[in-house]
Amino acid sequence: MFKFKKVNESLVSIVDGKMISITEVPDEVFSEKILGDGVAFIVQDRTIVSPCSGELTTVFPGGHAYGITRSDGVEVLIHIGIDTVQLDGKGFYSKVKQGDKVAVGETLVEIDLPFLKTTGLDLSVMLVVLNSNGKEIQFCEYGEVQKGESTIMKIVSK
Numbered sequence: 734m735f736k737f738k739k740v741n742e743s744l745v746s747i748v749d750g751k752m753i754s755i756t757e758v759p760d761e762v763f764s765e766k767i768l769g770d771g772v773a774f775i776v777q778d779r780t781i782v783s784p785c786s787g788e789l790t791t792v793f794p795g796g797h798a799y800g801i802t803r804s805d806g807v808e809v810l811i812h813i814g815i816d817t818v819q820l821d822g823k824g825f826y827s828k829v830k831q832g833d834k835v836a837v838g839e840t841l842v843e844i845d846l847p848f849l850k851t852t853g854l855d856l857s858v859m860l861v862v863l864n865s866n867g868k869e870i871q872f873c874e875y876g877e878v879q880k881g882e883s884t885i886m887k888i889v890s891k
Contacts, residue, residue, distance in 0.1 A: 746879060795817075796825030
């Protein structure tokens with residue numbers, strides 16, 4: 734009998750910083766959960782990492798957003814900042830490309846945080862579950878988190 738490899742149910746923090754409710758983000762697409770439920774972060778350093786192992790199904794031009802699909806079909810989106818697409822990649826240094834396989838905690842992008850702060854744009858970093866593939870999302874407590882280490886949510890079978 735063929736057995737599927739078990740997928741880790743936990744998603745870890747993608748940044749060092751503070752995890753907040755996605756409803757606090759000043760963009761209705763995220764705060765109203767139009768794309769899906771998730772969390773947001775106030776970033777404190779320049780490295781954004783993968784919350785899970787999977788395939789990079791989308792890497793947006795400019796490096797401000799990344800879509801990852803886990804082997805169980807769960808899809809997540811990482812979006813750095815509000816309206817940062819208008820920067821045309823300035824301040825974003827992507828370390829991956831679409832189609833790459835990534836491991837939990839692997840660096841996706843480095844950001845020039847001092848430069849980005851000068852733009853006046855909101856620099857909230859969102860992690861949204863676009864497709865839970867019929868699974869339940871369980872959020873952990875908001876507060877200080879460490880990238881690649883702090884469990885921020887679990888996606889478990891109902």
